[in-house]
Amino acid sequence: TQLLEQSPQFLSIQEGENLTVYCNSSSVFSSLQWYRQEPGEGPVLLVTVVTGGEVKKLKRLTFQFGDARKDSSLHITAAQPGDTGLYLCAGADDYKLSFGAGTTVTVRA
């Protein structure tokens, strides 16, 4: 059973469109991280959110941590082909991270 549920599983959009990926859990985490993984590579950290209600922006990417620290969202504005990849959320619990199954995002030129 996945501790973190990500939706949707797949997302295919045209360049210039916006998209949102969701990460939901019944557990409270001390922090939540978002990673992006490109084919043939390991995941790379994009952001860590720690405080309930926190919003962080990374260029065209906006990350939000729910007030109860159980859920998070990633919004991409004006997506570009370079945003294509597998987006993974991970909840932190002391040493360990618990990962969602990921959302595969494809941005068509």
Add this chain to the structure above:
Amino acid sequence: DVKVTQSSRYLVKRTGEKVFLECVQDMDHENMFWYRQDPGLGLRLIYFSYDVKMKEKGDIPEGYSVSREKKERFSLILESASTNQTSMYLCASSSGRRAGRKDTQYFGPGTRLTVL
């Protein structure tokens, strides 16, 4: 730049063989992790280590063992490989005791293992 390297990108083994996957990090990190990644299941933690010679079971340790004799090296061992262990194996390292704000996990490129 943090670098985590894994000994092989692709590996093909036969059922029953003993398999060693090696991981080396060059940032003097205390924590090291082994995950397997399967479509639709995300990353699942097999084992982790927070110090030399220390190891802790993750969520799916059955059929695996690990070794950490030196700080920079963490090995994953499949004692007798089975077809259901065909997967992408990812190694990661991090500096601190607590995952979170100050603790980023840095991943290697992965080893795609096929067991025939």
